Amino acid sequence: MPESENSILALAAGEVAATTWRGEFVENRHRVHVAITDAAGRLLYRSGDAHRVTLVRSAAKPAQALAVLETTEPPEFGFDDGDLALLCASHSAEPIHLARAGALLVRLGLQESDLRCGAHPSLNDFVNRTWIRCDVVPGPLSSNCSGKHIGMLAAARALTGSVADYHQPEHLLQHRIRHTLAELVCCPVEQIGWAIDGCNLPTPALPLYRLAHLYAGLAAAADRAEGPRAATLPLRTHRLARLYRAIAQHPTLIAGTGRFCTALVTAFDGALIGKVGADGCYAVGIRASAVTHLAVAAGGALGIAVKVEDGAGAVVPSIVCEVLRQLALPVPAALASFCAPEMHNTVGLLVGRLELSLRLHRAD
Numbered sequence: 001m002p003e004s005e006n007s008i009l010a011l012a013a014g015e016v017a018a019t020t021w022r023g024e025f026v027e028n029r030h031r032v033h034v035a036i037t038d039a040a041g042r043l044l045y046r047s048g049d050a051h052r053v054t055l056v057r058s059a060a061k062p063a064q065a066l067a068v069l070e071t072t073e074p075p076e077f078g079f080d081d082g083d084l085a086l087l088c089a090s091h092s093a094e095p096i097h098l099a100r101a102g103a104l105l106v107r108l109g110l111q112e113s114d115l116r117c118g119a120h121p122s123l124n125d126f127v128n129r130t131w132i133r134c135d136v137v138p139g140p141l142s143s144n145c146s147g148k149h150i151g152m153l154a155a156a157r158a159l160t161g162s163v164a165d166y167h168q169p170e171h172l173l174q175h176r177i178r179h180t181l182a183e184l185v186c187c188p189v190e191q192i193g194w195a196i197d198g199c200n201l202p203t204p205a206l207p208l209y210r211l212a213h214l215y216a217g218l219a220a221a222a223d224r225a226e227g228p229r230a231a232t233l234p235l236r237t238h239r240l241a242r243l244y245r246a247i248a249q250h251p252t253l254i255a256g257t258g259r260f261c262t263a264l265v266t267a268f269d270g271a272l273i274g275k276v277g278a279d280g281c282y283a284v285g286i287r288a289s290a291v292t293h294l295a296v297a298a299g300g301a302l303g304i305a306v307k308v309e310d311g312a313g314a315v316v317p318s319i320v321c322e323v324l325r326q327l328a329l330p331v332p333a334a335l336a337s338f339c340a341p342e343m344h345n346t347v348g349l350l351v352g353r354l355e356l357s358l359r360l361h362r363a364d
Helices: 003-013 057-069 081-087 095-108 125-133 146-160 172-184 208-225 235-249 260-268 293-298 313-326 333-339
Strands: 015-022 025-038 043-047 053-055 193-196 202-207 272-277 281-286 302-308 350-356
Touching: 015 313, 025 208, 025 313, 043 208, 053 208, 057 081, 057 146, 057 172, 057 202, 057 208, 057 235, 057 272, 057 281, 081 095, 081 146, 081 235, 095 146, 146 172, 172 202, 172 208, 202 208, 208 235, 208 272, 208 281, 208 302, 235 272, 260 272, 260 313, 260 333, 272 313, 281 313, 302 313, 313 333, 313 350
Parallel strands: none
Antiparallel strands: 015 025, 015 350, 025 043, 025 302, 053 202, 193 202, 272 281, 281 302
């Protein structure tokens, strides 16, 4: 096979960006795709295939939340910023999450039985152990996506007068979500694919760089909403800025204790937001005020999208931290355990390590 074809295949497969070692033996090699864009969607840097069609899973939640907000005029169901954070969350069903979700249901006149997401174990081990000790059987409200579902229930009722079938791909609300996402990433709606997510809602499949574009747009909206011309901005820009602010100001609500999203947003104190998607997907929006050398060159906010080819979510935090480091954005010491996690066995013995080899390349 000609060398050029070999290169194309290697690019499509992704570059080996992380290797796990157990003792002196390679246990796993992880190929990774990274896309970095500005708020106009211009691809600036990449690693692997920035055009890889990717199921972005829960990383799509801010776009879905925007569609919910746009089903009504302000005050938008009375949602405060904490509520919006929960709409964008992949939460751990800790008491703070369940209390917020339960209060939202009551305020909106909804029932847990209206939710069309299933139950699953908490993403927090302590919560799971507590449930077992107390013989708790989790219900749909405990789903990490319950906030998104509650928002969609409210929007579906506003659109149709009913909450029935809000989760079905042919529902009017899901039609609006498809068009909202397409507009945000400047992509023809028919070029975005859809599958069914773990929480029973449609989830989009789109080129990775378009996910980066979505998050750069969120960060840019936050910048513009605090600028001198804020009063003249479109309502959509203000709503995107609200969603950014909600995530930035409520990091515990978007994930939970010990979770990377919460730690990342907390450590950067509003300069960026990050959101996990299942199976090795992650997205970051960086405000221009964070000022990296790349942000200056790009002239504003940045978006980062990451996909680990084998779906290994465990290596995602280290990859994200390494991308930030290569963008000359100092990674706070509070994230050290995520940047270089130690591998211990069940008796606490250090048995392995993670080695990073990610390299960002200028987009052609």
